[in-house]
Amino acid sequence: xxxxxxxxxxxxxxxxxxxxxxxxxxxxxxxxxxxxxxxxxxxxxxxxxxxxxxxxxxxxxxxxxxxxxxxxxxxxxxxxxxxxxxxxxxxxxxxxxxxxxxxxxxxxxxxxxxxxxxxxxxxxxxxxxxxxxxxxxxxxxxxxxxxxxxxxxxxxxxxxxxxxxxxxxxxxxxxxxxxxxxxxxxxxxxxxxxxxxxxxxxxxxxxxxxxxxxxxxxxxxxxxxxxxxxxxxxxxxxxxxxxxxxxxxxxxxxxxxxxxxxxxxxxxxxxxxxxx
Numbered sequence: 715x716x717x718x719x720x721x722x723x724x725x726x727x728x729x730x731x732x733x734x735x736x737x738x739x740x741x742x743x744x745x746x747x748x749x750x751x752x753x754x755x756x757x758x759x760x761x762x763x764x765x766x767x768x769x770x771x772x773x774x775x776x777x778x779x780x781x782x783x784x785x786x787x788x789x790x791x792x793x794x795x796x797x798x799x800x801x802x803x804x805x806x807x808x809x810x811x812x813x814x815x816x817x818x819x820x821x822x823x824x825x826x827x828x829x830x831x832x833x834x835x836x837x838x839x840x841x842x843x844x845x846x847x848x849x850x851x852x853x854x855x856x857x858x859x860x861x862x863x864x865x866x867x868x869x870x871x872x873x874x875x876x877x878x879x880x881x882x883x884x885x886x887x888x889x890x891x892x893x894x895x896x897x898x899x900x901x902x903x904x905x906x907x908x909x910x911x912x913x914x915x916x917x918x919x920x921x922x923x924x925x926x927x928x929x930x931x932x933x934x935x936x937x938x939x940x941x942x943x944x945x946x947x948x949x950x951x952x953x954x955x956x957x958x959x960x961x962x963x964x965x966x967x968x969x970x971x972x973x974x975x976x977x978x979x980x981x982x983x984x985x986x987x988x989x990x
Contacts, residue, residue, distance in 0.1 A: 722854065724799050724800075724858075725742070726839075727792040727794075743776065746800075746816065747780070748774070748865075749790070750839060751772060751790055759778060759822055763783065766824075768828065769829075769835075773823045773825070773868070811866075813892065813893075817894060817895050820929050823872070825868045835867070841860055842860050842861075886924070889924050901944065905937060906934075907932075918933075949987045956968060
């Protein structure tokens with residue numbers, strides 16, 4: 715079901731897996747998404763497959779490729795909305811989710827839910843479903859409030875699970891979010907740790923030290939992994955040539971890009987494309 719308010723769009727799927735097919739997902743590729751998955755459900759996000767250990771929420775950026783795998787699990791719910799309806803970046807001061815739930819270059823942002831949290835989220839999802847069936851002047855704002863409630867609760871849970879909720883650790887959380895957001899914004903044009911250290915007004919050594927507090931990967935790994943992910947998306951889902959992809963990612967020497975991709979993945983770009 716989809717609601718449109720001028721250019722603002724908000725929709726949801728309560729689905730059996732056969733309802734969430736390739737064409738329906740392709741139609742909302744540019745939308746921001748939240749997916750509720752029950753325990754044991756499996757899903758593929760881009761090029762990684764996950765099985766849920768608990769009921770969970772998954773926060774999905776535009777362009778990320780989502781594919782449910784199993785069909786025997788019920789209860790899945792996908793919410794999707796465009797930036798005109800709710801822009802994560804613009805409203806970040808309200809919910810503090812950007813760089814954590816969205817634009818998180820450190821990990822695929824799953825939020826695991828215990829039984830109480832899951833019931834709470836499912837109740838909000840039911841309220842969204844009820845509101846989707848309304849047609850009055852307050853529907854748009856009610857949907858936005860319910861969406862914000864899910865994001866706020868999920869951000870709080872994520873911080874608790876990552877032991878980043880204590881006041882004295884807030885600077886680490888803020889630095890994590892700033893670095894994550896900068897990589898997401900600039901990975902196509904800025905490829906070195908020194909580039910991001912300059913943006914954050916720290917030395918490369920200090921940047922690496924701060925990131926080591928919240929990630930097992932080095933800043934260089936994080937930057938390169940984001941470039942590789944975009945390379946894979948372009949190879950798998952577009953008809954761009956390898957040279958065009960290299961240029962799009964600010965590599966003037968496509969031979970260097972081929973070596974970089976091959977060293978990082980164990981496959982040449984063309985071999986990777988043939989798998990899809």
